[in-house]
Amino acid sequence: MSGPGFDFEHVSNQVPLLENYNSFTTHPVLQNILQAYGGGWAAPLATEMGQLMGSHEFQEAGTLANTHLPALHTHDRFGNRLDTVTYHPAYHQMMTAAIRHQVHSIAWTTAEKGGYLAHSVLSYLKQQIDEGSSCPLTMTFAVVPSLQIAPDIAREWLPRVLSTIxxxxxLPCTEKHGATFGMAMTEPQGGSDVRANITMAQPTGNGTYRIIGRKWFCSAPMSDAFLILAQAPGGLSCFLLPRFTPDGAKNQLRFQRLKDKLGNRSNASGEVEFHGAWGRIIGEEGRGIANIMEMVRHTRLDCAVGSAATLQRALAEAIHHCKHRHTFGKSLLHHPLMQNVLTDLALESAAATTFAMRLAKGFDDAKTDEAALHFTRIATAVGKFWNTKRAVLAMGEIVECLGGNGYVETSILPRLYRDVPVNAIWEGSGNIQALDVLRAMQKEPASVAALMQYFQQGAGLHPLLKKHLDSLQQLLACPSDYERSARIIVEKMALAIQAIELIQTASADTAEMFCQARLRADKSLTWGALEEMKGWEEVVSSNYNGD
Structure with a gap:
């Protein structure tokens, strides 16, 4: 029914789309961190990337690539093996732009100090529009140090990997202008326990191997080559498997199906069988875990960065929504309880972003500073554990900020909500990261010494930080309880690193608020329970100051 005077076509008090904005210049926290950590030279690159990623065109590309999913084609109509995956053009559009802007390569090709930091900032901006296409970019970035273990392989492959095309x-990589990499370690019976792998590598006598077996997860199956683990005569080893053999024939990688995943859906993940696939060894037999761990360590950096990026993208949506949505006579942003929630989430985002970029700075510093190398080896596991876990929790609260409008599929939030757990699982879930920290504590004393020195230097920055670090020392004094307490230990390490970096790089109000909210023994477990909110406007606007 319709009645006089009622306009059924008019909708009011709805929030405009967050698009056609610059995701770098509207994010003061990221701009400040780039300058503070010595990467100011990359600001023009980040500005250009932020404008592109915030545009309607690329926001739409992220949506399209996650709506029209990859499809596996195992055979042609005559029964010949294809083993190809097709993607929506939007996926290729995002990959083209990211590689052109050096997301995958700048850490390795720039002559400027701070290449890892530049990579992480560009990756952070790219990640905000699509998780899936960021996966092959990360692996292509991360494969470089593993390839460098085998100089002959590096000479052949690095020019293709570092190409901006x-x-x-x-096609065979010799006929292409650039190459991307994937990886496959997980097997059905082993999961994270890669020493349980049963895929076999048989030497051919000419320096190459024939690989026989299967992998339960193969990331980005349309990549030009993959790093895998297989059992060689000398033990578990790392191998490079290209899509085509040197004579141009299709390598014997047979994809059985694509995984139907919770999120990360624009990226294909497949199950693959190796029917005598041609491969080359990376390094020595029996050194597979150590050699592929160079790649894994770099992917873990990107996991910490990616979770911070997804959290920031969702927070920007929440701030934008609360500025434009009016309830009970004023905008949501001017209701005290919503101010508390947004400020708490903004603290979380600022801390996650700062932590991720501090890890990137550590990778840069490690090129010339041995202590930084040791610090980063343990801190990366801490950051991967904490950022990926906190982003999952914060996403639920952010959805609530938008209410029903954030819960429907036409909003970007359901996709971000499904995407963000992959970073917590990929390359080692929370328990694996915590156990890696324990392993470093027990077997890499230099890493522990570097971390403890870092904490000692920061202990005097705030009274709550000093108490927090004292409680960490009490836990570390009981080695017999390490495994049971591993998550508590890593949590305390993460919060201490975040506090130290915020005190030194953020505004005084932001740092004080973080210490009060995260380091006090009686801190609330509920978002939006801040007791002191001096400077809350600056905290929120420093995480998104658009509109």
Whole structure:
């Protein structure tokens, strides 16, 4: 029914789309961190990337690539093996732009100090529009140090890996302008326990191997090559498997199906069988875990960065929504309880972003500083554990900020909500990261010494930080309880690193609020329970000051 005077076509008090904005210049925290950590030279690159990623065109590309999912084609109509995956053009559009802007390569190619930091900032901006296409970019970035273990392989492959041309064609790499990498370690019976792998590598006598077996997860199956683990005569070893053999024939990688995943859906993940696939060894037999861990360590950096990025993207949506949505006579942003929630979430985002970029700075410093190398080896596991876990929790609260409008699929939030757990699981879930920290504590005394020195230097920055570090020392004094207490130990390490870095790089109000909210023994477990909110406007606007 309709009645006089009622306009059924008019909708009011709805929030405009957050698009056509610059995701770098509207984010003072990220701008400040880039300068503070010595990467100011990359600001023009980040500005250009932020404008592109915030545009309607690329926001839409992220949506399209996650709506029209990858499809596996195992055979042609005559029964010949294809083993190809097709993607929506939007996926290739995002890959083209990211590779052109050096997301995957700048850490390795720039002559400027701070290449890892520049990579992490560019990756952070790219991640905000699509998790899936960021996966092959991360692996292509992260494969470089593992390839460098084998100089002959590096000479052949690095020029293709570091190319700024994205070439989606299914061709031998000698005929392409650029190459991307994937990886496959997990097997059905082993999961994280890669020493239980049963895929076999048989030497051929000419320096190459034939790989026989299967992998339960193969990331980005349309990559030009993959790093895998297999059992060689000398033990578990790392191998490079290209899509095509040197004579141009299709390598014997047979994809059985694509995984139907919770999130990360624009990226294909597949199950693959190796039917005598041609491969080359990376390093020595029996050194597989150590050699592929160079790649894994770099992917863990990107996991910490990616979770911070997804959290920030969702927070920007919440701040934007609360500025434009009016309830009970004023905007949501001017209701004290919503101010408390947004400020608490903004603290979380600022801390996660700062932590991620501090890890990147550590990777840069490690090129010339041995202590930084040791610090980063343990801190990366801490950051991967904490950022990925906190982002999952914060996403639930952010959805609530938008209410029903944030819960429907036409909003970006359901996709971000499904995407963010992959960073917590990929390359080692929370328990694996915590156990890696324990392993470093027990077997890499230099890493522990570097971390403890860092904490000692920061202990005097705030009274609550000093108490927090004292409680960490009490836990570390009981080695017999390490495994049971591993998550508590890593949590305390993470919060201490975040506090130290915020005190030194953020505003005084932001740092004080963080210490009060996260380091006090009686801190609330509920978002939006801040007791002191001096400077809350600056905290919120420093995480998104658009509109």
């Amino acid at each position: 994205y070439d989606e064609r299914h």
